[in-house]
Amino acid sequence: MERSTILVIESNPVIRKLVRLTLEREGLAIVEAPDGRAAEDLVARQVPALILLDLALPDTDAFQLVASLRAREALSEVPIVAFSGMISKLDEARIPAAGFDDVISKPVEPLQLVQIVRSYLSGAGPLRMPFGHGRSLVVADDDPIQLKLECVHLRRMGFLVVPTADGQQALERAREDPPAAIVADVMMPGLDGFGLCIAARADPILDGVPILLFTSSYVETADRELALRAGATDFVVRTPDLSCVYEALQRTLCAPAPSPGPSLPLETLRREHGKRLVRQLERQVALNSGVVRRCSTLHAELAVLSGISEALVRTGDVETALDEVLSACLDAGGISVGVLYLLAPDGKLGVRGFGDVDGWSRPQLETFFGEPGLLRSIIQGGATMLIPAAEVPEEQAQRLLASAGLAYARVVPLVHAGERLGALVAASRDARRDGDEREGASFVEAVANQIGQALALARAFTGRSEAENRYQTLVEHSAAGVIVSGLNGEIREVNAKAEAILGWPKSELLGTQILGLIERDDRREAERLALALKTGRQDFRIEVHVARADGRVIVVELSLAVVELQSESVVLSVLSDVTERVHAEEERKRLIRQLEAAIQQRDDVLMIAAHELRTPLTPVRLQTQVLIRAVEQGLAEPIQPPQLIKRLSMIDRGVDRLQRLITSLLDVSCMTAEGMILERNQFDLASAVREVLGRLSHECSRAGCSVTFEAPAAVVGDWDRSRIEQVVENLVGNSLKYGAGKPIEVRVGGDAERARISVRDHGMGIAPQDQDRIFGRFERLLPLQHYGGFGLGLWIARQIVFQHFGEIKVTSAQGEGALFTVELPRRSSGPEVRA
Amino acid sequence: MTAPILVVDDDADCRESLQLVLEDAGYAVAIAGDGRAALQALESGPRPAAILLDLMMPGMDGKEFLAEIKRRPAFAAIPVIVVSAWGRQAQGVEAAQDFLEKPVELAPLLGAIRRHTAAALR
Numbered sequence: 001m002e003r004s005t006i007l008v009i010e011s012n013p014v015i016r017k018l019v020r021l022t023l024e025r026e027g028l029a030i031v032e033a034p035d036g037r038a039a040e041d042l043v044a045r046q047v048p049a050l051i052l053l054d055l056a057l058p059d060t061d062a063f064q065l066v067a068s069l070r071a072r073e074a075l076s077e078v079p080i081v082a083f084s085g086m087i088s089k090l091d092e093a094r095i096p097a098a099g100f101d102d103v104i105s106k107p108v109e110p111l112q113l114v115q116i117v118r119s120y121l122s123g124a125g126p127l128r129m130p131f132g133h134g135r136s137l138v139v140a141d142d143d144p145i146q147l148k149l150e151c152v153h154l155r156r157m158g159f160l161v162v163p164t165a166d167g168q169q170a171l172e173r174a175r176e177d178p179p180a181a182i183v184a185d186v187m188m189p190g191l192d193g194f195g196l197c198i199a200a201r202a203d204p205i206l207d208g209v210p211i212l213l214f215t216s217s218y219v220e221t222a223d224r225e226l227a228l229r230a231g232a233t234d235f236v237v238r239t240p241d242l243s244c245v246y247e248a249l250q251r252t253l254c255a256p257a258p259s260p261g262p263s264l265p266l267e268t269l270r271r272e273h274g275k276r277l278v279r280q281l282e283r284q285v286a287l288n289s290g291v292v293r294r295c296s297t298l299h300a301e302l303a304v305l306s307g308i309s310e311a312l313v314r315t316g317d318v319e320t321a322l323d324e325v326l327s328a329c330l331d332a333g334g335i336s337v338g339v340l341y342l343l344a345p346d347g348k349l350g351v352r353g354f355g356d357v358d359g360w361s362r363p364q365l366e367t368f369f370g371e372p373g374l375l376r377s378i379i380q381g382g383a384t385m386l387i388p389a390a391e392v393p394e395e396q397a398q399r400l401l402a403s404a405g406l407a408y409a410r411v412v413p414l415v416h417a418g419e420r421l422g423a424l425v426a427a428s429r430d431a432r433r434d435g436d437e438r439e440g441a442s443f444v445e446a447v448a449n450q451i452g453q454a455l456a457l458a459r460a461f462t463g464r465s466e467a468e469n470r471y472q473t474l475v476e477h478s479a480a481g482v483i484v485s486g487l488n489g490e491i492r493e494v495n496a497k498a499e500a501i502l503g504w505p506k507s508e509l510l511g512t513q514i515l516g517l518i519e520r521d522d523r524r525e526a527e528r529l530a531l532a533l534k535t536g537r538q539d540f541r542i543e544v545h546v547a548r549a550d551g552r553v554i555v556v557e558l559s560l561a562v563v564e565l566q567s568e569s570v571v572l573s574v575l576s577d578v579t580e581r582v583h584a585e586e587e588r589k590r591l592i593r594q595l596e597a598a599i600q601q602r603d604d605v606l607m608i609a610a611h612e613l614r615t616p617l618t619p620v621r622l623q624t625q626v627l628i629r630a631v632e633q634g635l636a637e638p639i640q641p642p643q644l645i646k647r648l649s650m651i652d653r654g655v656d657r658l659q660r661l662i663t664s665l666l667d668v669s670c671m672t673a674e675g676m677i678l679e680r681n682q683f684d685l686a687s688a689v690r691e692v693l694g695r696l697s698h699e700c701s702r703a704g705c706s707v708t709f710e711a712p713a714a715v716v717g718d719w720d721r722s723r724i725e726q727v728v729e730n731l732v733g734n735s736l737k738y739g740a741g742k743p744i745e746v747r748v749g750g751d752a753e754r755a756r757i758s759v760r761d762h763g764m765g766i767a768p769q770d771q772d773r774i775f776g777r778f779e780r781l782l783p784l785q786h787y788g789g790f791g792l793g794l795w796i797a798r799q800i801v802f803q804h805f806g807e808i809k810v811t812s813a814q815g816e817g818a819l820f821t822v823e824l825p826r827r828s829s830g831p832e833v834r835a
Numbered sequence: 836m837t838a839p840i841l842v843v844d845d846d847a848d849c850r851e852s853l854q855l856v857l858e859d860a861g862y863a864v865a866i867a868g869d870g871r872a873a874l875q876a877l878e879s880g881p882r883p884a885a886i887l888l889d890l891m892m893p894g895m896d897g898k899e900f901l902a903e904i905k906r907r908p909a910f911a912a913i914p915v916i917v918v919s920a921w922g923r924q925a926q927g928v929e930a931a932q933d934f935l936e937k938p939v940e941l942a943p944l945l946g947a948i949r950r951h952t953a954a955a956l957r
Contacts, residue, residue: 621941646855
């Protein structure tokens, strides 16, 4: 803290800001403390040159705080100025005793603030040349604040100062140790300045001590004459900066003139003294009534500013503040109707009415009762106008007053620093009383002046924070989530939408790391991005997974940009929940992949189908053409009936194979498209399987496989017979295909609940990793080799078994054949049962 | 006894059917169910005048068989007529003398055999 640093302890941030702006403009350094604790912390570190202290602090009683500050050795001599809005009489009395050096009342007039602060900072003013040289002074003043101030200044000039509160005390202290001079106020209780002079001149010890009287009350020539006759060395009228006192002291001490002895008899002096006292009493009484009135005006003015500044803090809205405060003020000022016109930056006039305005329509108010031009010209003129007035054409004035139903209207332009802000119109429906006019005028003008100041002040604040507000508004109302974080990733601001997206309340998000929101898998990407932002890349867009407070993981699209905010670089992240979109996209990709696979499969199927259908067509066509040729050649070489049968059955078998291939193709497309509909009936599984084997006997013998069948008893159940037969055909067909001509064993069995069919071959077997795949569609283990068929048989078999709520499985090892087992519940238990 | 035609096909119906029509046309016919059996027939039996070769077969398939005999000087000159359901899509059979698509027709089949056996005799 620099030597000239000023500590401002003030709870109201607006006042703090105002004080800071005012004093910084003067080149002074400010530190701020919003409460007592912060103040204690600050002074513990460094000693300020001056302390401005708010009397109403949130955490501490200001008087206790002063005591505590004064108790610190380093602060015992530091000026402490109370900084107060409303001071109760009680507090006012406590102020000097508590250790304050001065009081500044709020709202603060910047010029006054600067003067006071300057006067307390050392080295202010050329007069303060130290010429005391250690000489002692007895100082008498009944006003403790003034006394304190006088002591401060006189000590600074090198005097040893003995402060006293009245003439009697001054006399006593002076007798104890005669000073170089006595400096005394005139008006004091008990022994006043005149009395002090008379007593001192009568005292042999003090007879030669110069007495300097100063006063702000006894300003008449007779007073001065009396003082000098009473024995005062000098008599000066007090100036606010006390320069009169120093000058007089300098005169008295540097060129000491012999004190004139009392030039009048004591009796005469006493009589004269009495007259001056009575005269002074009358003056004070007269002054008092004026002071009381001025006080109430000041009070009202004060209320405008302090009310507005408080409302500003509370709402940030000047107009609301004006509404609240003005109605109270005008009421206090005895004004029945008040209308406030505010000029917007675009030149439009906004209007607000207070008090008894209900009788008027909005347009009436807005047009200033049909005379908007008049209002504008008064505002431009900048001088108060009392309508009716000489400057206003009488016809226009009468029209206005008649339209408004008013007796008079006082229009006070609101002007601040040359800027036209609007006008305050105070009016009355009753004919005014002339006696009140001057008071009324000054009151309204004072209030208007305060409004002007408040508006300018408010505009300064709002102007300053305009950019901030715009940004806040943008952020808060953005349809997208917005997070503002530092370059270090710490979250500083979160808007409502971001809260909603993330599911975390703002309070939990602030201060945490933005990277912390991102799921671990995506974090590397996010870190890369954070680094890039730090090193100057401007904007980014990423999609990351974020865990919400409720545990749901969502996909968030983050657009990040580094922006300058209040002259600092921050990362602005705009986020939107793209979970649905990403899921839809993933779903779409999955569907496309599925579709591509399906198309690929279809192409494969078409190719396999072409191949598989062509193979059985070969004997059909060859034999047909042989027979045609035989008939064409006119039976020259007639084909014998056994040969004919052989060829015809070859054709028949080919057609049969074609038919079965086509059926299985249709099955696949049916099962895939609409599922399978079972036609359940009670039948014996053993006899059904036996029948199928009978039908396949020809194929079995052609494959060179012997087939054995075992069924201990009838196994009756409720199944779709033709579908179950298809399963058996496919399983046996599969075994014939891959059974390498070795025996095949078929068994039917089961228990009360389930029926079982097993088909075992001794062919090449199926490797474990392939055992699931063989049940897939168009899955053949040996795609490049030829085993006939589409590879659909097992898939179809499995669909049928599943539809019956059964199970199909294979146990096998490569080279050791395969055992296919089908288990079927004997009673249907699914919902798709059909009678 | 003329040199036989070797029919190599895993599909019994196709095999039998080809055998019948070739015998009708006066050829001697030898048969094999896959490439390996055909190779054995070549090694142990009479040298065929031509080979009718299916491609998709279990065990040793048509392409492997074709490559094998073309590698062996003893068999490389035997004309091979590929008879396949794969149509024109079949690849890797450039070493074959001719190509017929299933379902094969009688006249082109007999024509091809006649052509290639005649060429082999010259």
